[in-house]
Amino acid sequence: MLGVLTGFGIIGFVILVGYGVQRTGILPPDARVAMNRVAFFVATPALLFSVLAHSHPATVFSSSILVTLIAVFVSVLAYVVASRLFFPRPVAETTVGAAASAYVNANNIGLPVALYVLGDSQLVAPVLLLQLIVLAPITLTLLDVSTSGSASVRSIVTQPLRNPIILASLLGLVIALTGLQLPDAVYAPFQLIGGAAIPLVLLSFGMSLVGQKPLQPGSGRAEVLVATGIKIVLMPLVAYVVGRFVFGLDGARLFGVVALAALPTAQNIYNFASRYQRGTIVARDTVLLTTLGSVVVLVVVAAALAP
Numbered sequence: 001m002l003g004v005l006t007g008f009g010i011i012g013f014v015i016l017v018g019y020g021v022q023r024t025g026i027l028p029p030d031a032r033v034a035m036n037r038v039a040f041f042v043a044t045p046a047l048l049f050s051v052l053a054h055s056h057p058a059t060v061f062s063s064s065i066l067v068t069l070i071a072v073f074v075s076v077l078a079y080v081v082a083s084r085l086f087f088p089r090p091v092a093e094t095t096v097g098a099a100a101s102a103y104v105n106a107n108n109i110g111l112p113v114a115l116y117v118l119g120d121s122q123l124v125a126p127v128l129l130l131q132l133i134v135l136a137p138i139t140l141t142l143l144d145v146s147t148s149g150s151a152s153v154r155s156i157v158t159q160p161l162r163n164p165i166i167l168a169s170l171l172g173l174v175i176a177l178t179g180l181q182l183p184d185a186v187y188a189p190f191q192l193i194g195g196a197a198i199p200l201v202l203l204s205f206g207m208s209l210v211g212q213k214p215l216q217p218g219s220g221r222a223e224v225l226v227a228t229g230i231k232i233v234l235m236p237l238v239a240y241v242v243g244r245f246v247f248g249l250d251g252a253r254l255f256g257v258v259a260l261a262a263l264p265t266a267q268n269i270y271n272f273a274s275r276y277q278r279g280t281i282v283a284r285d286t287v288l289l290t291t292l293g294s295v296v297v298l299v300v301v302a303a304a305l306a307p
Contacts, residue, residue: 011112012295014199018206032207039200044107045168047194048128050187052172055122063247065126067257070246071239072135075102075230087222089279091146096269096279097223099139100286101230103131104263107165109205109291112198113259117302123256129173132166136268143276205267205291214285224285227265231286232293236262236301255305262297264290 021027079101083094104110106127114124161167175182215221239261243249249257265287273283 010116011109011202014202015206015209018203019209020206021203022207022210027207032204035200035204035207039197039204041164043193043195043197043200044111045164046190047111047197048125048165049168049172050190050194051121052125052169053175053182053187055125055172055176057177062126062253063249064123064243064253064257065130067239067243067247067249068127068130068261070242071235071261072102072130074238075235078230078234079227082226083223086226087220089223092143092276092278093223093282095139095142095146096273096283097227097286099135099272100265100269100283100290101227102235103135103139103266103269104231104235104260105266105287105291106131106260106263107201107266107268109294110260110263112202113263113298114256115198117298118252118256118259124260125169127260128165129169131266132163132169136163139269139272143272143278147276147278208267209288214288216281220279220282220285223279223282224289227282227286228289228293231265231290232262232297236297240305251307255301255307258301258305259298262294262301264294 022032076098079098080094083089083097089097104127106124110124110127111121115121174180215224236258240254240258243254243257265283267287270280270283270287273280
């Protein structure tokens, strides 16, 4: 338990430093954007390539990915039903809210949690692949169709191939599956660059918290509160029930899938919403509230399940 709290303390401290950097104006106002781009296009792909290339295929293609898939499906369904019953919205806004209820921050927060709390960065690999290769294209397709009335087949098919994180993950996965042995000198630059990914994303996230005021009047409070509750309460609960009683997981494996399911909403959802100008405030506020609330939930999960 002490190790878990230490891990959260490390993550929280770096986020706090990022908040302080932005608050005091040490860096230019647009520095966060530059840091995010370096993390997205350079550091995180290098980190994921290194992690997946050294991973065991059984870790990636395990029952954990099925547990996560079921938890995602139940969460999305719960939000859609609640939306239809209590706050009907157009398809695009409903898509953003549903995605915010189930798309976990496996990159910015998940990698640090997997490394410092779960003790193995490979544990986040199944969630990352599921979201990048399946959930993101589905979400973007629905937004394309609902906002423009049509979707380009070419853009849908090639979307994963235009994402450096997906490409790096697939390349690392190919190396792991084929058992290809590369010299340590080949991995060394990727490991060095990848080491910057977690500090960059945590600092950047802390910087992004400055000036945000959630739940303002007319901002879609009902959607935000429902999406937040589903994300940090229902989704980990479903992961626990399915993992424990359907797939028979226990110990570290059960702790891992539940902890990853309790992660906050990914900032990707805000990026998607901003791109299509639909549900941006709901996405932003859900990211913020789930990030704050998930800390409490993760501590509870750790206290109950940590081996």
